[in-house]
Amino acid sequence: MSPSVATQPENAADNVTGWFANRVADVGDMAVTMVAGIGDVTLFALRTVGWLFARRQRRDVLMPSFYQIGVLSLPVIALTGLFIGMVLAVQSYAQFKALGLQTRLGSVINLSLVRELGPVLAATMLAGRVGSAMAAELGTMRVTEQIDALESMGANPIYYLVVPRFLGCLVLIPTLTIMADFMGVLGGYVYSHAILGIDYHHYWANSRAYIDAFDFLMGIFKSFFFGAAIALVSCHHGFHCDHGAQGVGRAATNAFVHSFVLILILDLFLGIGLNNLQDFIRPDGPRSLL
Amino acid sequence: MNAPVIEAPPQKAMPAGPLLFIDSLSVSFGNQHVLRNVSLDLTSGETLVILGESGCGKTVLLKTMIGLIKPSVGDVRFEDTSLASMTERQLAHLRTRYGFVFQGAALFDSATIADNIAFPLREHTQLDEEKITEIVTELVAEVGLPHTVLSKKPVELSGGMRKRAGLARALALDPHLVLYDEPTTGLDPIMSDVINELILRVHQRPETTNVVVTHDMTTAHKVADRIIMLYPLSRLKENESQIIFTGTPKELDNSTDPRVRQFIEGKAGQRLNELREEQTKNKSVLSATATDQENDHE
Numbered sequence: 001m002s003p004s005v006a007t008q009p010e011n012a013a014d015n016v017t018g019w020f021a022n023r024v025a026d027v028g029d030m031a032v033t034m035v036a037g038i039g040d041v042t043l044f045a046l047r048t049v050g051w052l053f054a055r056r057q058r059r060d061v062l063m064p065s066f067y068q069i070g071v072l073s074l075p076v077i078a079l080t081g082l083f084i085g086m087v088l089a090v091q092s093y094a095q096f097k098a099l100g101l102q103t104r105l106g107s108v109i110n111l112s113l114v115r116e117l118g119p120v121l122a123a124t125m126l127a128g129r130v131g132s133a134m135a136a137e138l139g140t141m142r143v144t145e146q147i148d149a150l151e152s153m154g155a156n157p158i159y160y161l162v163v164p165r166f167l168g169c170l171v172l173i174p175t176l177t178i179m180a181d182f183m184g185v186l187g188g189y190v191y192s193h194a195i196l197g198i199d200y201h202h203y204w205a206n207s208r209a210y211i212d213a214f215d216f217l218m219g220i221f222k223s224f225f226f227g228a229a230i231a232l233v234s235c236h237h238g239f240h241c242d243h244g245a246q247g248v249g250r251a252a253t254n255a256f257v258h259s260f261v262l263i264l265i266l267d268l269f270l271g272i273g274l275n276n277l278q279d280f281i282r283p284d285g286p287r288s289l290l
Numbered sequence: 291m292n293a294p295v296i297e298a299p300p301q302k303a304m305p306a307g308p309l310l311f312i313d314s315l316s317v318s319f320g321n322q323h324v325l326r327n328v329s330l331d332l333t334s335g336e337t338l339v340i341l342g343e344s345g346c347g348k349t350v351l352l353k354t355m356i357g358l359i360k361p362s363v364g365d366v367r368f369e370d371t372s373l374a375s376m377t378e379r380q381l382a383h384l385r386t387r388y389g390f391v392f393q394g395a396a397l398f399d400s401a402t403i404a405d406n407i408a409f410p411l412r413e414h415t416q417l418d419e420e421k422i423t424e425i426v427t428e429l430v431a432e433v434g435l436p437h438t439v440l441s442k443k444p445v446e447l448s449g450g451m452r453k454r455a456g457l458a459r460a461l462a463l464d465p466h467l468v469l470y471d472e473p474t475t476g477l478d479p480i481m482s483d484v485i486n487e488l489i490l491r492v493h494q495r496p497e498t499t500n501v502v503v504t505h506d507m508t509t510a511h512k513v514a515d516r517i518i519m520l521y522p523l524s525r526l527k528e529n530e531s532q533i534i535f536t537g538t539p540k541e542l543d544n545s546t547d548p549r550v551r552q553f554i555e556g557k558a559g560q561r562l563n564e565l566r567e568e569q570t571k572n573k574s575v576l577s578a579t580a581t582d583q584e585n586d587h588e
Contacts, residue, residue, distance in 0.1 A: 064400070140399075141399075144394055144396060144399075145392045145393070145394060145396040146396050146397075146398055146399070148353070148358050148390075148392070148396065149390065149392055149396035149397075149398075151358055151385070152356055152358060152385060152388065152390035153385065153386075153390075153409060153410045153413065153459075154381075154382040154383060154384075154385035154386050154410070154413065154414060155382070155409070155410075155413050156378070156382065
């Protein structure tokens with residue numbers, strides 16, 4: 001027994017060191033995987049942009065993607081916008097009523113909508129609807145060798161499969177964001193006027209006073225980045241899908257999760273940058289809502 | 291069928307050497323080694339059949355021939371030009387001289403059969419739609435499909451019809467080298483024979499070379515000029531060649547190599563013992579793990 005007792009503390013120390021070394025190795029592996037992943041997506045993005053200008057886009061290839069992304073997303077985006085506007089009215093009313101500023105409700109609802117909630121929630125909804133569908137479709141094409149078939153016929157899969165989706169998201173997600181903004185403004189007004197009884201004239205007068213073109217354009221500008229991020233992340237996941245139904249499912253899920261995270265990160269940095277730009281353009285600062 | 295006009299064709303005069311030469315090719319995916327030091331040449335006009343059991347690397351070898359999979363070591367040369375040295379554009383042009391028939395046909399789900407077959411013609415030629423329709427109709431007739439399939443989507447066709455449509459698409463540009471990945475897998479014997487006949491018919495086209503990957507002995511006997519047999523790397527020793535047989539169908543039948551004979555006769559043999567050994571090993575690992583866990587709890 002004695003030798004084993006003598007070596008026990010030494011073994012315990014080895015175990016702790018080994019455990020610690022393994023954790024460090026895990027973190028290192030994770031970092032390497034992350035950097036490689038970012039590099040991979042960047043190369044994928046560069047190839048996509050390259051093919052965007054390398055060859056004229058074919059109408060018969062573009063139109064199905066535009067229809068899928070734009071037309072089929074319209075109802076869900078309109079509904080999302082409408083409800084965001086109404087929910088904003090519901091949540092803001094009590095606070096503004098306590099201050100006796102109910103008539104300013106229009107400005108806070110519409111400002112939140114066009115600057116932040118319209119673009120971000122529309123992009124989130126589209127990451128779920130369009131991004132996952134793109135990843136699943138391309139993933140299935142990868143698994144059933146349709147992407148290999150394209151390559152074997154001397155056609156470039158990026159040109160045929162990614163560029164139309166990228167262009168569709170780049171052009172149509174800002175358009176859909178405008179739709180979400182419009183429906184949100186409408187929803188907020190209908191709820192504030194019809195249910196909360198806020199005067200029509202004051203509601204719109206305050207909205208006009210506190211919101212300018214910059215606020216609206218800021219949201220649309222951000223949505224271009226959100227559109228590009230959704231297309232690139234989702235197509236990349238579809239292209240690099242693992243085999244089998246599980247692989248396709250994982251690609252669709254990861255497409256949404258990674259797009260969503262990227263939307264939030266982009267929103268933060270674009271928000272900071274655009275606020276600085278606004279300060280530069282309008283040094284006296286925005287008018288206080290109160 | 292009239293040969294379609296390909297823009298900027300990468301055609302060259304036929305060289306005296308092999309059409310395709312695979313030089314000491316090895317392919318690995320991460321830690322998984324699939325092919326090791328495989329060398330092979332392909333003469334213009336021949337039909338080569340690659341035999342071997344599932345997972346031995348037949349499809350990987352076929353895909354390296356067209357550059358869909360890049361070799362880890364070694365080189366693939368088409369008419370003495372290395373595929374690895376080509377730019378993306380050059381490789382795309384070279385691929386107009388290939389036809390690839392995929393195992394599951396790999397037809398585009400969203401397009402009709404007519405659009406699938408017309409795809410390479412629209413991509414690489416400047417033919418008008420009328421001429422393309424004419425070629426597509428001829429190709430469909432050549433593979434024995436009724437013209438009514440042209441307006442259908444791939445999901446509306448049976449497996450055999452899909453494979454024939456895939457063959458029609460592969461033949462659209464009059465390829466010099468046609469690669470078939472398990473063309474008869476999943477088909478009934480009659481439809482398998484139809485596909486074999488079609489491969490023979492393609493073989494009769496001037497200067498057309500075929501490579502057929504299969505584990506179907508009937509197909510191998512019927513279509514092959516030459517057969518090679520691949521063996522899974524996991525069961526080979528360090529210095530053994532992965533190609534365990536090269537020869538004519540007749541030589542294959544007369545082979546005395548037990549590994550070749552086992553495949554020809556379709557007998558599990560030693561593989562059953564390996565399976566049992568593996569199961570026993572797994573069981574002992576599981577029981578050892580359970581004992582360790584019990585000891586840990588105590």
